[in-house]
Amino acid sequence: MAPGLPIAMDRPHFIGIGGAGMSGIAKILAQRGARVAGSDAKESATAEALRAHGATVHIGHAAGHLADDASCVVVSSAIRQDNPELARAAELGIPVVHRSDALAALMEGLRPIAVAGTHGKTTTTSMLAVSLTELGARPSYAIGGDLDAPGSNALHGEGEIFVAEADESDRSFHKYAPEVAIVLNVELDHHANYASMDEIYESFETFAGKIVPGGTLVISADHEGARELTRRVTGVRTVTYGEAEDADVRVLKIVPQGLRSRVTVLMDGRELTFAVSVPGRHYALNAVAALAAGVALGLPADELAPALAAYTGVKRRLQLKGEEAGVQVIDSYAHHPTEMTADLEAMRGAAGDDRRILVVFQPHLFSRTQELGKEMGQALALADASVVLDIYPAREDPIPGITSALIIEAARAAGADVTAVHDKADIPEVVEGMAKQGDLVLTMGAGDVTDLGPLILDRLSQK
Numbered sequence: 001m002a003p004g005l006p007i008a009m010d011r012p013h014f015i016g017i018g019g020a021g022m023s024g025i026a027k028i029l030a031q032r033g034a035r036v037a038g039s040d041a042k043e044s045a046t047a048e049a050l051r052a053h054g055a056t057v058h059i060g061h062a063a064g065h066l067a068d069d070a071s072c073v074v075v076s077s078a079i080r081q082d083n084p085e086l087a088r089a090a091e092l093g094i095p096v097v098h099r100s101d102a103l104a105a106l107m108e109g110l111r112p113i114a115v116a117g118t119h120g121k122t123t124t125t126s127m128l129a130v131s132l133t134e135l136g137a138r139p140s141y142a143i144g145g146d147l148d149a150p151g152s153n154a155l156h157g158e159g160e161i162f163v164a165e166a167d168e169s170d171r172s173f174h175k176y177a178p179e180v181a182i183v184l185n186v187e188l189d190h191h192a193n194y195a196s197m198d199e200i201y202e203s204f205e206t207f208a209g210k211i212v213p214g215g216t217l218v219i220s221a222d223h224e225g226a227r228e229l230t231r232r233v234t235g236v237r238t239v240t241y242g243e244a245e246d247a248d249v250r251v252l253k254i255v256p257q258g259l260r261s262r263v264t265v266l267m268d269g270r271e272l273t274f275a276v277s278v279p280g281r282h283y284a285l286n287a288v289a290a291l292a293a294g295v296a297l298g299l300p301a302d303e304l305a306p307a308l309a310a311y312t313g314v315k316r317r318l319q320l321k322g323e324e325a326g327v328q329v330i331d332s333y334a335h336h337p338t339e340m341t342a343d344l345e346a347m348r349g350a351a352g353d354d355r356r357i358l359v360v361f362q363p364h365l366f367s368r369t370q371e372l373g374k375e376m377g378q379a380l381a382l383a384d385a386s387v388v389l390d391i392y393p394a395r396e397d398p399i400p401g402i403t404s405a406l407i408i409e410a411a412r413a414a415g416a417d418v419t420a421v422h423d424k425a426d427i428p429e430v431v432e433g434m435a436k437q438g439d440l441v442l443t444m445g446a447g448d449v450t451d452l453g454p455l456i457l458d459r460l461s462q463k
Contacts, residue, residue, distance in 0.1 A: 008071055008072050008095065008097070008105075009029055009034060009071060009072055009074075009097070009102060009105065010033075010034050010035065010071050011034065011035045011037075011067070011069060011070050011071040011072075012026070012029055012034060012036055012037070012038075012070065012071060012072050012073075012074050012097075012102070013037045013038055013039075013065075013066050013067065013070040013072070013073050013074070013085070013089075013094075014026050014036070014037070014038030014039075014073075014074045014075075015038065015039060015061065015073060015074070015075050015079050015083055015085050015086060016038075016039070016040060016041075016075070016076055016078060016079055017038030017039060017040050017047070017050060017055070017057055018040035018041075018042075018044050018046045018047050018050075018057075019040075019076060019078070020143075020144040020153060021076060021099055021103075021142070021144055021165075021167065022038075022074065022076055022099055023046045023049075023050060023153060023154070024142040024143060024144075024153045024154030025074065025099055025102050025103055025106065025142060025154070026038060026050055026053075026055060026074075027049075027050065027053055027152065027153070027154040027155070027156075028106055028140065028142065028154050028155070028156045029102075029106070030050070030053040030054050030055050031053065031155070031156035032156050035054075036050070036053070036054070036055040036056070037055060037056040037057075037058075037065075037067060037070070038050075038055065038056070038057055038058070038074075039057070039058040039059070039060065039061050039062075039065045039085060040057065040058075040059060041059075041060070041061070042059060043059050047059070049152070061083055061084055061085055062084055062085070063084040063085060063087065063088035065085055066085045066088045066089060066092070066094070068092060070089075070092075070094050071094075071095075072094060072095045072096070072097045073085065073086065073089040073094055073095070073096045073097065074096075074097050074098075074099055074102050075096060075097070075098060075099065076098070076099045077098070077169070077170040077172070078394070078395045080395075098172060098175075099172070100167070100170075100172030100173070100175040100176075101175055103142060103164060103175070103176070104175040104176050104177070106140070106142070106162070107162045107164065107176065107177075107178075110140065110160055110161065110162040111160050111161050111162065111179045111297065112161075112162045112163075112164060112176060112177070112178040112179055112180075113128060113161065113162070113163045113164070113178060113179070113180045113181075113182070113293050113297065114164050114165075114166040114173065114176045114178035114180075114181050114182070114207075115128070115163070115164070115165055115166055115181075115182045115184070115293075116166040116167075116168055116173055116181065116182060116183050116184070116204070116207055117168075117182070117183050117184030117185045117186070117220075117226075118168070118184075118185050118186060118187040118189050118225075118336065118338070119184065119185055119187075119282075119336060119338055119339045119342070120184040120185065120282065120285075120286045120289075121144065121165045121166070121167075121184065122143055122144045122165060122333075123278075123283060123286045124182060124184060124286040124287075124289050124290050125141065125143045125144075125163055125164065125165045126143050126311060127286060127287055127290040127308055127311045128141075128163045128290045128293065128294065129141035129143060129155075129163050130307075130308075130310050130311040130312075131290065131294070131304055131307040131308045131310060131311060132159075132161060132163065132294070132299075132307075133157075133310075134307040134310040135299065135303055135304065135307050137157075137159045137161055137299075138157040138158045138159035139155075139157045139159050139161040139162065139163050140155060140156050140157040140159070140161070140162040140163070141154060141155055141157070141162065141163040141164065142154045142162075142163075142164045142165065143163075143165055144165045144167075161297065164176065164178075166178075166181070166207065168200075168203060168204065168207070169189075169193060170193055171193070171203055171206075173207050174203070174206050174207060174210060176207075176210060177210050177211070177212050178210070178211055178212070178215060179211070179212055179214075179215045179216070179297065180211075180215060180216050180217075180218060180293045180296045180297050181207065181208060181210075181211050181215070181216075181217050181218070182218045182219070182289050182290075182292075182293050183204060183207075183208070183217065183218070183219040183220065183226055183229060184220055184223070184226070184285075184286065184289055185220055185223040185225060185226055185338075186200060186201065186204055186223065186225030186226050186228070186229050187200070187225055187336075187338060188200055188371075189336055189368070189372075197225070200225075201225075201228065201229060201232060204229050205229065205232055205233060208229070208233045208236055209233075209236075211236050214237075215236070215237070216236075216237045216238070216239055216293075216296040217233060217236045217237065217238045217239070218238075218239050218240075218241065218289055218292045218293045218296060219238060219239075219240055219241075220240070220241065220242050220285070220289070221240035221241060221242035221243075221244040221246060221247035221248075221250075222242035222243055222244050222247075222285070223242075239292050239296055241265075241285075241288050241289055241291075241292045242285060242288070243285075248292075249265055249266075249267050249288060249291070249292045250265060250266040250267075251263065251264070251265050251284075251285065251288055252264045252265060252266055252271065254281055254284045254285075256279065256349045256350070258279070258350060259277075259278070259279045259350050260275060260276060260277050260278070260279065261275075261276045261278075261279060261280070261281075261283070261284045262274075262275055262276070263275075263276055263284045263287060263288065265288055265291070267291075267292075267295075267301060268301075272301060272302070272305055274287075274291075274305035274306055274308060274309065275306075275308075275309040276308065276309065276311075277309050277310075277311060277312050277313075278311070278312070278313050278318065279318065279346045279347070279349065279350040280318070280342060280343070280345070280346025280349065280350075281342075281345070281346070281349075282342040282346065283346070287308050287311075290308060291304055291305055291308065318330055318331075318332055318343060318346065318347070319331045319332075321443075321453035321454065321457060322453070322454075322457045323457075324457045324458075324460035324461040324463070325435070325437060325460045325461065325463040326436075326437030326438055326439075327435045327436075327437065327438075327439050327440075327441060327460055328439075328440050328441065329441045329443065329453050329456050329457050329460075330347070330440060330441065330442050330443075331442070331443050331450050331453050332442050332443065332444040332445075333444075333445075333446055333450075334444050334445070335363070335364040335365075335368070335444075335445050335446040335447075336368070336372065337372055337375035337376050337378070337379045340361075340376060340379035340380070340444065341379045341382065343442070343444070344357065344359070344379065344382040344383060344442075345382065347440055347442065348382065354438070355438050355439060355440055356384040356385070356436070356438070356439045356440070357382075357383045357384050357439070357440050357442065358383065358384060358385050358386070358387075358431065358434055358435060358439055358440065358441045358442070359380060359383040359385075359386040359387070359441075359442045359444050360386075360387045360389070360427055360431065360441065360442070360443045360444065360449060360452060360456075361376075361380060361386055361387070361388050361389065361407075361444045361445055361449075362388075362389040362390075362391075362392050362443075362444070362445035362447050362448075362449035363376065363388070363389070363390075363391045363392065363404055363407060363445065364391070364392050364394060364445050364446040364447050365391070365392070365393070365394055365396050366391055366393060366396050366397075366398055366399040366402045367396060367399065369391055369402055369403075369404070369406060369407065370399055370402045370406075373402075373406035373407045373410060374406070374407075374410040375410075376407045376410070376411075377406070377407045377408065377409065377410025377411035377412075377413070377414060377416070377418075378410055378411070378414045380407070380411040380414075380416050380418060381411060381414035381415055381416040383416070383442075384417065385416075385417040385418070385419075385434060386411065386416060386417065386418045386419070387418070387419050387420075387421050387427065387430055387431070387434075388404050388407055388408050388411070388418055388419070388420055388421070389404065389421060389422070389424060389427075389445075389449065390403070390404055390422055391403065391404055392445065392446070392447025392448065392449070394446075394447065404420060405420070408420055424448075424449075424451075424452065427452050427455070427456065428452070428455045428456050428458070428459035429459065431456050431459070431460075432456075432459045432460060432463055435460065441456060443456070
């Protein structure tokens with residue numbers, strides 16, 4: 001067994017092993033020498049990647065998939081209590097471990113950087129993972145998305161740093177004890193678990209309170225929610241970053257350069273300029289957060305800043321899927337109004353005034369649509385035209401009266417050109433009829449809308 005492998009997880013079974021968070025933990029355990037097994041609802045590239053690491057992956061959920069000698073069963077908050085493998089674990093007396101506990105165990109004995117916030121976690125975690133790798137620090141990392149390079153969402157590295165995405169959605173980030181914690185922003189989301197901003201603040205305060213003695217909280221100076229959290233947190237060394245005049249790491253300038261940008265910061269009394277290889281002000285600020293966190297961990301700013309340019313993106317975060325008939329198709333994971341606005345503004349900046357932006361949007365979760373449907377519609381007004389699909393339910397049951405019509409009505413009230421399409425299979429034909437040479441098409445949302453990019457490109461190729 002590899003050093004550092006928790007004994008209870010030497011033969012883990014993952015229910016929902018193909019999920020972004022679950023698959024990363026499974027990969028690291030497999031790389032550390034564990035005998036990993038699990039199940040997922042459907043076949044996927046992630047399942048194949050796990051098999052390449054030696055994991056046994058079953059498709060579908062059945063009691064028989066769980067080996068009698070499994071040391072533990074790892075679950076996420078999305079796993080329902082009536083899952084047959086979970087019931088079988090109870091019959092066999094096999095311990096059930098939440099994925100956050102498993103990830104916390106993987107970080108023991110290392111120097112963790114935990115990246116939290118309502119938006120931008122995956123990108124910032126990825127920027128740190130790539131730049132630290134570029135510097136030869138050989139970090140371990142667990143990310144909620146696949147990097148363009150080296151093409152994985154997780155790695156067991158030989159260095160002492162562990163970079164992890166810290167999920168606030170179910171309060172599971174309370175399990176971590178980071179040396180450096182990043183809070184990018186604080187907004188009300190995940191309405192099934194948080195009823196108010198006070199609950200959100202309390203949850204993030206608890207997270208900040210888990211920072212180890214002598215550690216650092218890196219937090220936005222620009223975001224209203226983050227500034228309020230800074231006022232509430234005591235007893236922790238805090239480093240603020242952003243465009244605000246009182247930021248400790250102050251952003252002086254962000255210069256768009258097509259699908260890249262150039263950032264100048266004032267840090268420790270001197271200016272530092274570096275490149276960011278992805279477009280958009282929000283991504284530039286994510287890079288500054290990563291820089292501040294690395295410096296807080298003791299890395300030289302002069303070496304880390306240029307290394308950040310090695311980050312070229314994460315799958316589903318403004319990922320270029322291809323171009324046909326003069327139309328570029330880009331995939332966006334944005335599903336919250338703030339994220340939608342940021343990605344559309346980034347695309348507008350990159351495209352200029354001469355190119356149209358067309359959006360195929362799939363709302364994610366009934367509860368989020370109920371609370372934020374109006375704001376989603378207003379965000380779509382930034383596009384030249386939009387198509388809105390039915391709500392992707394993910395783990396939720398329908399809520400009576402909550403449909404995509406809430407978003408469409410709000411979008412039209414904001415002056416948007418928006419069309420409802422109920423069958424995903426119709427989208428390639430619809431987009432072909434809308435798109436003209438020079439247009440940008442964004443498939444947007446956290447559900448299976450991502451599958452439409454290749455189909456749209458194939459249809460456009462026949463144009």
